[in-house]
Amino acid sequence: MAAIETTDLTKRYGDLTALEALSLSVPEGELFGLLGPNGSGKTTTIEILTGQLEPTSGTARVLGHDPVADPLAVREAIGILPEREDPPSFLTPREYLQFVGDVRGLDDPEDRIAEWADRLGFREKLDTLATDLSEGERQRVMLAQTFVHEPDLVFIDEPLVNLDPIMQAEVKDHMREYCDRGNTLFLSTHFLEVAEQLCTGVGIIREGELVAERDPRDLGTDERLLDYFREEVGGGETGSGGESGAHDESEELAGDAGR
Amino acid sequence: MSRGLSVRLLGRMVREEWRLHAELFGDRFAAFPLLVAAVSGLGFWLLTLTAVSTEAVAAGLHGLVFFFGLQVGTIGLVGRDALRDVLGDVTLLVFSARTLPVTWRRLLGVFLLKDLLYYSGLFLGPLALGYAAVALSTGAAPATVGLLWVTTTGAFALGVGTSMTLAGVGTRSRPLTVGLVAVVAVGIATGRLDPVALSPLAFYQAPSLSTALTGFGPMLALAVVGPLAFQPADSGVARTATDRYSRLRSMFGDAGGSGSAGGVATRTVLEVARSSGSVWKVLFSMGVLFGVTALLVREVARATALAPSYGIAVGTLLGLGAFTTYSWVTQFDDEREYLRYPVGMSEVFAGKRTAYLLLSLPAGLVYLLASLVWVPAREVAVGAVVFPLVAVYVYGVTAYVTGLSPNELLFDTPLFAAFGAALAVLSVPLVVAALAYTAAPTVATGVALGVAALGAVVGVVLSRRAGPRWGVKVR
Numbered sequence: 001m002a003a004i005e006t007t008d009l010t011k012r013y014g015d016l017t018a019l020e021a022l023s024l025s026v027p028e029g030e031l032f033g034l035l036g037p038n039g040s041g042k043t044t045t046i047e048i049l050t051g052q053l054e055p056t057s058g059t060a061r062v063l064g065h066d067p068v069a070d071p072l073a074v075r076e077a078i079g080i081l082p083e084r085e086d087p088p089s090f091l092t093p094r095e096y097l098q099f100v101g102d103v104r105g106l107d108d109p110e111d112r113i114a115e116w117a118d119r120l121g122f123r124e125k126l127d128t129l130a131t132d133l134s135e136g137e138r139q140r141v142m143l144a145q146t147f148v149h150e151p152d153l154v155f156i157d158e159p160l161v162n163l164d165p166i167m168q169a170e171v172k173d174h175m176r177e178y179c180d181r182g183n184t185l186f187l188s189t190h191f192l193e194v195a196e197q198l199c200t201g202v203g204i205i206r207e208g209e210l211v212a213e214r215d216p217r218d219l220g221t222d223e224r225l226l227d228y229f230r231e232e233v234g235g236g237e238t239g240s241g242g243e244s245g246a247h248d249e250s251e252e253l254a255g256d257a258g259r
Numbered sequence: 260m261s262r263g264l265s266v267r268l269l270g271r272m273v274r275e276e277w278r279l280h281a282e283l284f285g286d287r288f289a290a291f292p293l294l295v296a297a298v299s300g301l302g303f304w305l306l307t308l309t310a311v312s313t314e315a316v317a318a319g320l321h322g323l324v325f326f327f328g329l330q331v332g333t334i335g336l337v338g339r340d341a342l343r344d345v346l347g348d349v350t351l352l353v354f355s356a357r358t359l360p361v362t363w364r365r366l367l368g369v370f371l372l373k374d375l376l377y378y379s380g381l382f383l384g385p386l387a388l389g390y391a392a393v394a395l396s397t398g399a400a401p402a403t404v405g406l407l408w409v410t411t412t413g414a415f416a417l418g419v420g421t422s423m424t425l426a427g428v429g430t431r432s433r434p435l436t437v438g439l440v441a442v443v444a445v446g447i448a449t450g451r452l453d454p455v456a457l458s459p460l461a462f463y464q465a466p467s468l469s470t471a472l473t474g475f476g477p478m479l480a481l482a483v484v485g486p487l488a489f490q491p492a493d494s495g496v497a498r499t500a501t502d503r504y505s506r507l508r509s510m511f512g513d514a515g516g517s518g519s520a521g522g523v524a525t526r527t528v529l530e531v532a533r534s535s536g537s538v539w540k541v542l543f544s545m546g547v548l549f550g551v552t553a554l555l556v557r558e559v560a561r562a563t564a565l566a567p568s569y570g571i572a573v574g575t576l577l578g579l580g581a582f583t584t585y586s587w588v589t590q591f592d593d594e595r596e597y598l599r600y601p602v603g604m605s606e607v608f609a610g611k612r613t614a615y616l617l618l619s620l621p622a623g624l625v626y627l628l629a630s631l632v633w634v635p636a637r638e639v640a641v642g643a644v645v646f647p648l649v650a651v652y653v654y655g656v657t658a659y660v661t662g663l664s665p666n667e668l669l670f671d672t673p674l675f676a677a678f679g680a681a682l683a684v685l686s687v688p689l690v691v692a693a694l695a696y697t698a699a700p701t702v703a704t705g706v707a708l709g710v711a712a713l714g715a716v717v718g719v720v721l722s723r724r725a726g727p728r729w730g731v732k733v734r
Contacts, residue, residue, distance in 0.1 A: 090529065
C-alpha cells in the first residue's frame, strides 16, 4: 500500500509554476528522497502533502487522508521537520516538547521526552532556554518533536543541517531503523551522499516536474547518484554533499507570493 | 574617522528601515504619512468642536507621541529572537556587533538616532501638519506649529530613551529596573516629581532657556544612559528555567477550549513572561497609557466647562491600549508555525485570547483600582466594566483584521485605515458619552455601558471568525 500517492499535483503562483503535474507513489516502509536544485519545487511538494499549502489542481493522499480536505487528520498522523525551523526561543526543550505533546494529545509526554532527549543527546539541555542552545542542539530538539509521537510517516527537510558528524551518523541510523520498522520517511535534501546511503527510492525534480525516479541501491559499482543527478538536471548548483544549510530561497519567495 | 563611521552607519540604517517597510508593505507603505496627516487633522478638528483648546490637544499629543516612542523603543525589550520570529530570517545592522568591529553601544546609539530621524519625518511630521491645519485656522502662530514638531520629536525621543534605558538597566538588574520605575511613580504620585516639567512639553508651553534645559535634559540623558547600560540578550550565556509549563498548563485546565488551545495559551504566557521585560512590560505600557489618559481627563476638565466621566474615558482608553498586549502575545509565533501541528486556527486564536485577557485585564484593573484614591468608587466601577468589554472588542477586531501579525498595521495604509475605522466605531460613541456625562450622567453612563457591551459581543463574534478566516488565508 502507498503511504503517499499524488496525481497531477500542480501549484501555480500567477505565472510562476512551482509544481507541474506531479504524480508520485511512495510505498509504506520506504525512505524516499526528493532531490532537486534550488527552487525546483521540493519545499512546495512537502507543504502540499502536509496540508500547509493548497495545490492549484491535482489530488494527493497521505496515509489515506486528503491533505486538502482534511489537513488536521494528515498532520495528526505524521511528523514534520521543516528546514530552518527552531524551537520557540523562550521555552526550554522540555516545555516545548510538552507543548507539542499537548497539541498532539499525548498522554505520557514526560517519558517520551526523556527517551528522545537521551536518544538525541540533549538531556542535559532539557531546561535551557531554546534561545541559548546552539544551532545543532536546536536541530536535535526539532528532530525530537518530529518523532516524539511515533508517527507512521515523517517529512523532513534537510535533517542533518548543523549536526556534528557523530550526531549525523546517529540520526542516519535512526532514520534507517525507523523505516525498517515499516514506517515511511519522506526526505528532501541537498546531500546526495546521504540519499545514496539511506534512501530506498529517490525522485529528481526539476523546475517543478518530476524528471526521474530511481532506487539508489540499483546503482552500479562505478555509478554515483551525483552523476545521475547531473544527467537529469543538467549540471547546476546542487549536487554534492557536504554543503550544509543551502536554502531554497526562490521556493520561499514563491511561497510568500501565494500567501 | 569614528564619527564618519557613525554617519555611514546611520545612512545605512535609515536605508535598511525604509527597505524593511517597503518589503513588508510594498507601495501601500508610501501612503501612510498622508493617512496620518489626514486622520490627525480630522481628530484635532473634532476635538476643537467639543470646546477642547488647541493647547490641551497639544498636551495630549505629546503624551501619545511619548507612548509611541516607548513602543518603538521596545526593540531593546524584545531582542533579536522575537524580531526573527516576527520578521523571519532578517538580520538587521543593529545586531552586527558580533561580526563587525563595531561596538554594541555605538550600534544602539546610532539605531536610536535613526529611529528618531525616521519616525519624526514619517510620522511626527505628518502629525504636526494635521495639527497645523487646525491650529492655524484657529489663529495660532505658524511658529507654534514648528515648535510643536520639535517638541513632539523630543517627546518621542524621550519615550524611546526611556524604553531603552529600562531595557538596558534590566539587562543588568531587574530589581533595579523595578526600583527605578517605583521611585518615579511614587515621585509623580506624591507631587515631588513633575513629569511635564521634565519633558519637552514644558518647552512647548513656555519656551525659555530654562525650560529647554529641564525639558530636553532628561531626554538627552536617557539617550546616553540607555545604550551605555545595555548588555545584549544574545550574550551566549545558557540560561536555564524550571519547568513552568506543566504548572501553568494545569492552572489553565481547559480554559479557552480544547487541550490545544490551553497549550497555546500556556506557551504564549510563558513566552511573554520569559522575554526581556517579562510581564512588567504589559503593566508598564498600560501604566503609561493610564497616566496619559488620566492627565488628559484632568486637562479637559480644567480647560473647558466639561466634566468628563473618568470611568468611561479611562475604561475606553485602557481597553484600546490592550492592543499593545495583543502585540506582545503574538510576538513570538505566526500562523504558519501552527500549520505543522494538528491544531486548528480556531484553537490557536482561542488560546491567544486566553493569554491576552489573562495579561491585559489584571494590568488595567490594577490602575483603575489605584485611582480609587482620588476618584469616586462609582466612576471606578464604570471603568472596571467598560475596560474589559472594550478589550474584548479590540481583541476581536485585531485578530480578525491582522491575524497573528498586528505589527503589519504599522505603515500598511489600507489595513491601518480599516483597523482605525473599526476602533473608531466603538471609541467615538464612548468618548462622546464620556463628554456628555456633564449634562446627563445617568444616560451617558447607560449608553456607554450598552455600547461597550455591544462592542464586546461583536468582539466575540469576530474572534470566533478569525480562526477560520486566517486558516484559509495562510494556506
